[in-house]
Every structure is written in C-alpha cells, then in structure tokens.
Amino acid sequence: MAVPVPYPLPLRQDEVLAPPLERDFAELRSISPLVRATFPFGGEGWIALGYKEVKAVLSDSRFSLAEAMRGDHPRIRITEGGPPFPPSFTQLDPPEHTKQRGVLMKHLTVKRVRALRPAIEKIVGEQLDAIERKGPPADFATDFAQDIPVRVLCHLLGVPATERARFLADASPLANSRVVDVEEAARLFASLTEYFGELVARKRAHPTDDLLSALVHDTELGGLWTTEELHGVGVVLLIAGHDATAAILGGILRWLVHQPHTYASLRDEPEMIPKAFEEFVRFLPAGLAGTRSRIAMEDVTIGDVTIAAGEAVLPIVHAANFDESEFAHAGELDLNRSASPHVAFGHGAHSCVGSQLARVEIDVAVRATLQRFERLVAVDPDPEWRQQILLRGPKSIPVTW
Template structure:
C-alpha cells in the first residue's frame, strides 16, 4: 500500500523514487529471529544511516520546505540536536512513519474482510469510521511479539508477581487492549464500541508522536476504499510476514 509511504516521504522530504531501497533496508532493520541474519539487519541500518547522512547534507546545502530541513535548522541554528541524533531521528521517522501505518492499513482491510457485517456497517454509514478506526487499533495487534526487553530499575509488584530490580521483562503491550476489565467481550470486533483509551500508540513519554497522522491516513485510505469499491473482496488467501517486528500481510490481493 503506497499511500503511507507517499505521505511520509512528502513530510520528511525523502525522494519518493528511493522508496524501494529504504523499504528493503527498513525490513532488514525490523527483522526478528528467522527474518534476516544479524549481518543483514546491520547492513540495513548502515545503509539507512548513510542515506540520511547524505540527505541531511543535501538539505543543509539546499534547504526546502520539509521536516528534514526543519531538523537541520534545529541542529545548526538552535543546537537542539547532535548530528548523530539528527540522523537517527530522521531514520526513526521514516521507518516508523511508513512501516506501521502501511501494515495497520492492510491489517484493517483483512480484519474487515473477516467481519463482513462490520464492513457493511461502515459502507452504509461512513460517519462511524473514526470510531471504527479506534476499535481496529485496539483490536489488531500490530507487533508480532513482545518487542524490546525492559529492565526493571527497582522492585515492582505486578499482579501476583514480584519483578525485582535488574530483571529482564518482555511486555506484550497489545495484551492490554484485550483486557476484559477495560473492554467487555474484548476478543470481539465491535466498530460501534466506545473504545476510550487504548495502547496501540503507547503511553506517557513513549506515546507515538505520529498518532494523529496515522489516524488521518487510516481514515482517508479506508474511507476511500469503502466508498469507491463497495464490492471489495479478498481474491487470494492472505499470507502474513514472518521474521519481522511488525505484523502484516506479505501481499494483499483484492478484487471488486
């Protein structure tokens, strides 16, 4: 799905024609065991780093109206970023800005195929879409596992378990979105549910800074699909990616 890639490229000022390269590199970086080798993951990171070092140099020499130019200004004029932070921040925005939203969009389409009554409800009443997107965000686990290891900085009681200072913990954040204490019938998709707070975008200081952009992209893309292709249907069985931190279909073949 090219739509999220187009948007993040335009915002950052990344040439769209380079998309195949940075998608390949980001796939390597996001690999888990069985996806790419550690050497391939490091290769992807080095390629992305070199790419952004060059892009930063170009924007420094020839500023344009984009986010990379603004970050360069924050570095050069205000000393708010180091050069390494500038490059790493650009990489993070590019990878997170297209991998997550593109996969969430395709996952949402697959989920609606699996729940035809929900799809019909949204086609009949497009005003339900913003709320439905919050339910899809709650319902669909975007990460393929527990993600990164957390290290406890002090003893903390979690339910009946004591996590001691120094313990390594794998936290499946998306499990909070299926908490029956928060959501009745949490394993069921209900596009009319008043979702309230969910954990798809994280929480606190780790809350996703692109959450509103992601919501907007999902609303525009899903709304357009449902409006323009009322007979949208799955044309081939869906195979999901393996060996990646981000869960999503390898490809999504549809007909209408």
Template sequence: MPVTEPAAYPFTAEKLALNPLYSALRREQPLSRVQLPYGEPAWLATRHEDARLVLGDPRFSRNESLRRDEPRLRSFPTPPDALMILDPPEHTRLRRLASKAFTVKRVEEWRPRVERIAAELADAMLAGGTHADLVTGFALPLPISVISALLGVPAEDRGDFHVWAEAFISTTKYTPEEAARHRASLTAYMAGLIADRRARPRDDLIGDLVAARDKEDRLSEAELLTLLTGILVGGFETTATQIANFVYVLLTHPGQLAALRTDLERIPQAVEELLRFVPLSIGTAFARYALEDVEVGGVTVRAGEAVMVALHAANHDESVFTCPHRLDLERREAAHVAFGGGAHHCLGSPLARVELQVALRTLLTRFPGLRFHASEADVVWKTGVLTRGPERLPVAWDQP
C-alpha cells in the same frame, strides 16, 4: 498457576489470532516469567492496568537496557542513540525537536494531501482492472509517499525503502549480515539527505532538524541521523501493515464491513477499535527495567529486573473491554494501548490515525464490492519480521 521456569516467548499464533495463553495469564498470573530468543529472562505484563503502569511510571527505565543483556526477539540490540532507548530528559529533548511535525493540528493540515495520494493510488488500481494486490498497490505506497513528502524525500528515491525498513524489524527474514547491510544503506541514504539540506536548505522536517543541529546545537550528528532514520522507518512500515490488516479483518467480518459502508462517519471510531483488536506484533519489545522495587500485578519486580509489556494482550483484557475478542466497531470503552504509553507513546500516532482513516474511506468509497480476489486462502502472510500482516492481499471489486 505456579511460578515455573521462564516460558519460551513469543507465544505462537496464526495470522492475526492471539494465543489463548494470554487470557489464562491475565486471570492466573498477570505478571509471568518469559524467555525471549535473545537476552536475559523478563517479566511479561499482560493486563491493561499493569501495561499502563509500566509504560508510564518513571521508576521503569529504557536506558537501563544499555547496561544489561536486554530481552529481545532478534540478535542485535537497540542502537544506543535511538529515541526508544532514551529516558527523560534526553528523550524529551530529542522528541520535542520532531514532535511539532506530528501534532494533531499539523497532521490535520496534511489530511487533504493524504487524501490526494490515496485517490491517485485508487485511480491507478482501478485503471488496472477489477483486481490487484492491496499491499503493493495501496497499503505500502500510501504511507511511504506521505512520510517521504513530510521529510522531503525525492519520489524517485523511494523504491528501496520497504526493504531497508524490513531490515530494521527483521527477526529471521534476513541474515544478520544482510540486515546490517540494508540498515547501513538506509543510514547512508539519510546521511546524503542531511548533506543535501546543508548545501541547499529546504522547508521540510529534515531541513528543520539540520538547522536545529547546525545553528542551535540541540542534538549531535549521530542523534540527527538516528532520529531521521527512525522517523522514516516508523513512519510507514507499521501503518502500511495495519492498512492491510484492517482490510483483512473487515473482509472476514462482512456484517461489520457492510454496516461501516452505510455510515462512513463511523470510520474514526472504527479505526480505534481495529487498532485495539488487531495484534500487530508477533510478541513484544523494548524492555523496561525497574530502577527500584515496584509492585506490578501483585508481584514485586525487583530493582534491575526487566518487564516486557504485551500491548496486544492488554488490549484484550476482559476486565476492561467487554467481549474483547469480538470486533465491535461501535465500541467506546477504555482507551487502547496500541500506540504504547508514557514518554514513549508513539510520536507518529496522529499521522497514523489520519492515514488509516483516509485509507478506509478511500477503499470503501472507490471499490464497490471489495472482497478477496479468489478466497481468503490466497493471502500470503509475512514471516521473519516483528510485525504480523499480509505480504500479499489479493482483492477484487465490482466495476464502478
């Protein structure tokens, strides 16, 4: 495949399908030139090996994007003080402050609370009859309730979170002015919570970070606000979307769903395969800039050039995964890169795993005969945001 003008990116695809062009690129041009809607052209890495290299090699920088016209899917750039824009050691300093709340051990201690929240949501859905929208009835409120409890956000204040969070991942769903207004509303709300913790200290993640700011001077006020806002948005939006995505995929693979119902101990492995299988993002984000010449996929990336990593393409790499386009809930091959890699590996991945495992177990045990309410055609898909998934997922079940 000859090198030509940068291809328009992202590549189109319906629902949760992957554009076949990714497979062609992995075979013939694993590092190719693309042009996103905004910013300068970039290289696109589509192979698993190359993805791991770019994500983990310190010769690639996120912070360098502050000095460049970063390739991106939306008009506004990443905020300069966001965790995702920093390189070590600044990134390490801030990440360490929040990471103790998301260790595997700490998150496992939260599992019973996640299970109680999921059970309460299931009770409410069952009380309403034999059908409901899974997104509004379960997929959204579960991670919103969990991350709110972890942060110490009052239950009565959670109603606007979904809209505010969508503003952070909007491409065209909101106008730039609307998105900016919603983002400002969330920032103002978080600033109010910070002020409240200063007046009335509490033992929660916000209180811990406020203490780190005020007593230990380990982060600035702007860093504190941006870090908490990022944790809140990242703590539920993607997980909520993946709960709905996983259910949709299982309902469209009835044989795999039936097998999972008979052996619920396979749920953790099933979650890993679903994370690999489902392409969450419409494209890719967060360019890495080469600080020196680096060879990637047989191509020399020159110092100052940007590389975008297509995580969903890497998770379907035929050289790593057998029949990668087939869902196999018993798959135990190489680790997926759904949570990224390197220094910016998803901070909340242990919590996301627990929530996804609890969600599937609750839905499979509490809702016998779970199925599409009328037909698959009734599923309404998100538009105008960075993530792919159902906006409404009408489901039905047999009376327990």
C-alpha cells in the same frame, strides 16, 4: 494442559498465530498479570499482560529503556541496542528523551499532520487510480497498504520520489523483524544511516518545506541533538511510520474484505470510521508486543509482583488490549465499543510519535476505498485467515470488485 511458567515466548513477531497465543495470554493472566517468561534472545525475564500493569510499566521512570539498549537482555529481537543501531531519541530515558522528543513534536503537531490531509488524499487517489487502470484482481497489500505510508513519509521528510527504492529494500526487513543476524542488521542500518546523512546535508544547504528541513534548521538542535542523532531520526520515522501503518491498514482492509457486512456498514455510515479505527487497532495489532523490554533500575512492585533491580520486563500491549477487566468480550470486534483507551500506540513518555499521522493516513485510505468500490470480494477466500491476525500486516489481500 496448563501453560508452563516460565512461558516460552514465540521466536518472531511475524510467525505468531493469534488464537493459540491469545489463549496462552488469557490463561497466564488468570494466574497473574505479570509472569515469568523465557525470551527468544537473552534468557528469562518478565512479561506484563494486564492492562493496568502494561500501563504501569510503560509510565514508570524506574524502568529504563536506555539500560536495555546497552547490552544483552531478555528480548524478542536479535538485538536492540548499541551498534549497529544509529543513535536515536527513542533509545533514551527522560529527561533526555523528553527534550529531544519535544523538538520533533514541535514540528509534528496535530495541526501540521492535518495540513497533510490534501497531500495524503492525492497519494491515496493516485494509488486507487492505478489499481483501477490495471483492473481486477488486485493485491491491496502490495499495491495499496504497503505503498501509501512510504509515499506519505517521503512527502513529509522531503525524500525525492526517485530515491525511495534506495532505502525501502533496507527498511522493510528491519521493520518486519526479518533480519537474519546482527551482521545483516549492521549492513542495513549503515546503508540507511548513510542515506539520511546525505539527505540531512542537502537539507542544510538547500532547505525545503518539509519536516527534515525544519528539524535541521531548528535553533534548538544545537544543544540537544548531535549530527548522528539527526541522521538517525529519519531512520526511526521511516521504519516506524512505514511498516506499522502499512500493517494496521492492511489488517483493516483484510478484515473488511472478509466481512462484507462491516464493509457495507462503514460505507453507508462513514462517520463511524474514526471510532471504528480505534477498535480495529485494539483488535488487529501490528505486532506481538509493540514495544521493547525495559530494565528495572531498582526493585519495583506492581500489584503482588516485585520485579528486582536489573531484571527485564516486556509490556505486551496486545495482551493488555484483550484484558477482559477493561474490554468486555475483548475477543469480539465491536465497532460501537465504549471502553478504556487501547494501548496499541503505547503509553507514557515513549508513546508513538506518529500515531496522529497514522490515524489520518488510515482514515483517508479507508474512506477513499469505501467510496471508490461498492464492494471488494476476496479472491480464493481462506477460511483460516483470522489465524494470522497477529502478523505484522497481511502479506497479500487479493480482491476483485
């Protein structure tokens, strides 16, 4: 039976089963790489499914992210713009976005991220030590993949370890798209923004050697970021950097646990890990779309499709990463793949600011796990586990060794 157009997009990112959705995307893409869809919230718009089309939407300045933040529009989240969301450079369009992002990237350089490696290795080692002391079975989702990113971000931002619990309970539902309604989102964002407001004030009075202190005291901030936006950057980095990294790391670990030959190959040849990481990220995404809807500010023609001014389009990066015209046998995991760069971390002006940090964290975590354990064995293996590879990270990875 043909997939209906407009296509009814699934309601939530964390409730999507992969194979049916991927089959739908493939069939829709055979019709057109840009198709009409009914969104869970806000009505009807467009979805981009082709690799070239997704990159075109993400890089074309005629598509506005800021406009999508101003009101009701077709989307996959309950709400995406305006109150209760704190002001953030991620909600702006160039050139304002470019200027504010530049301030952050001046301090979140590749050099700074690489300098964090010893601290990340220490954090990962401590997590693995705790797992070994406790003994098998262990849950590598809750005891490892979900803890490492938040500990690294706390170190990067200068958040005291004693204060992690205060905001983690608020950040997780927002990051996982599991808020019940707008009122709950407002409460969670208000709590997080209040905390980072207090932390910014402390960094201003008593700076330490961390990213948040550097941003607070950067002389460029006076003309670019308001105090509210500075409060919001902590929220953005915590949510984006915690859950997406945990989801990717969890997905990789879950795959390795269920595929012992791949585990053994990477353990024997750790030099393969960086290349393998890129293929894992292409194949095992952290979420359905990985980005937000955009609004066309004028008529925009991509290929044979014209998106009218005022219409919304959602670029679905996972569909782009499974486009057979760019990735031969895209439905197979090939750790030796040589192909076009994936777009799992986005593309263009709004590409993920923390992608290099995620790469280092996951590289360290995977290497350390492979070195520590000759083999990890799934507890009660589930033959249907691959049905859920579009979840925002596995909720559990029970293993023995």
